[in-house]
Amino acid sequence: MAQRERLFFLVRYGEIGTKGENRPAFERRLRRNIEGALKGLRIGEVRKEAGGILIEVPPETPAERMQERLRHVFGIQFFAPVRLVPNEVEAMQRVAVEMMLRHREEEPYESFRVTARRVHKQFPLTSQDLNRVVGAAIQQATGVRVDLENPDAVCYLEVRWDGTLIYSRRFPGQGGLPVGISERGVALLSAGIDSPVAAWRMMRRGMEVVFVHFHSYPQTNRASQENALELAKVLTRYQLFSILYFVPLLEIQRHVVANAPPHSWVLLYRRAMLRLADRIAEMEGAPVLITGESVGQVASQTPSNLRAVSEAASRPILRPLISFDKAEIVAQAKEIGTYDISIQPYEDCCSLFVPRHPLTRAEPETLRRLEAELQWEPLLEKALGERERYVIEFQGTKGNMEEGIAVERVQPWGG
Template sequence: MTSIVVHYKELALKGRNRPWFVQLLVRNIRTALRGLSVRSVRSVMGRIEVELSDERSWDEARDRLRRVSGIANFSCAGRGPLDLPELSAAILRDLEGQHPDSFRVSARRADKRFPLTSPQIEREVGGRIKLARSWRVDLEHPALIVHVEVLSDEAFYYFGKEAGAGGLPTGTGGRLACLLSGGIDSPVAAYRMMRRGCSVLLIHFHSYPILSRASQEKVRQITSLLARYQQRARLVLVPFGELQQRVLLAVPPELRVVVYRRLMLRIAERIARRAHAQAL
């Protein structure tokens, strides 16, 4: 099984611009899987197929795909012909070594011109599996679900689903800037915007050399974690210590925090404009 079938949900609701969203998701998947033995990444009939050269790359590919925004779920899959006896034989070969208490077959037709309906495909393939393995059929709570997806010239089959990050593909929501403090709130805000398809520029204000470099090191670590979810991330470090000292001497104590934040906002706004960010 050297294919990965990627499904998306929210993109399917798009209208005439859906191909653009799918194209960006394909690009992001290629970027995320760079360095692995990937033959091709292509959009095919409402899903995306990643073809691996070596099935040993599946574990690393799974870890990377989990962090790609826009993916609802994905599965390690095999390919088979549209001939159901041959397809059933391929499924049985890949089921070698498995001994579930129960199973069921779940079929979908991407090409409605296929002569059998989805329930008929389920009965045909499921009957052949039951005949060969004598497994118990359980349509409500099966221990194993055999998924079959019929396309126009071939079929995919897989035995489980991995959850994706959901949301929209990175790059579809425009560019924005986010102030990163090093606490929990701002990284979560940045991550949530990444899931909505935004490319996020990160801005951090530090007080070095008045204080240590600890805050800079912390935000670098946070940036490296967030970069996994948008493939690349840019961090702008702004020295703020001198301005803090000036405010300390000129502004009453009860207004200092407000002035600090106002200055940070004005500086971040200029950085965002230079980076062509559409929001802050």
């Protein structure tokens, strides 16, 4: 019986391949995340390959939808729609020609080469032989010149025991490490541009991120909470499952304004946020906090102020944007899909009750003394008790992002 031709998506990873004895754990996590990202699509077996993963795809599953889903999975260096054909030269030539003709329709090229690799070492033709015979067929069909050094397009062949994989278009993945392999972190999520990018960058390092949003409702409207929820939904496409907390800060802010010197207000707000986020991190089993701070961007983000504020937390604070300028952060926000939400109008809790001349070089002992004088522990406990907790999950049942995200308010831990 003749071997039938089959359709697959080939996923290759990069950094995971550098891992040692624990590499299987990274590979299992990546496979699990890929299966979660493809939820709702008709696919066949998802199996581990040397240096990657192979996903069988029925003909009725749109390639464009597969590409959109895989584009959100961290840990992937590139992915490609591939065809598995029998180990027969005529079949290889026919499919390679079909793929390169279609490639030229979708993305015109003026030069090409064939790159063959033999996993099946007993196949009678060498890699160079395959490069020549398949390349000659493509050149005859397309009339395009061969360029071995700097081609516009490449036709890849991988000869295996079960057949030959052929592909010509490779789509870049997000790189990094699969989410969930690097523990948890709690991100302080505003409704602005910076913090969603910071959270995304830590997801890219394999971290599962829990979001905490502080608000001043009802002194401000609910726009910041609505925007934060929309941002969390976008970011959930990258990690499939998220927790979002809303924590009220208004009573703490009023207490600070009534009892502390104006130049210290914002730094005291920040210390209160870190103390509250620190306690949520304890509940969620997260050893680190994450913020979107960048040196010098605003008055509270000078090196001295970062030092004075940071000691309020009992765990390390990761600041992945610390050396970024605003243009770099904006560019990344546009790339990951959060920018349009972040620029929507909202009232930020940190812009409420802001002094004209804030401290730029605070001393930790000064803020510690002011905190002691405030005696704000009952207010911190009250804010924590009034927190709201939402579970956000990628459903994957429809192609539209918002339709595929489920949000549910749940009882907080300890609440």
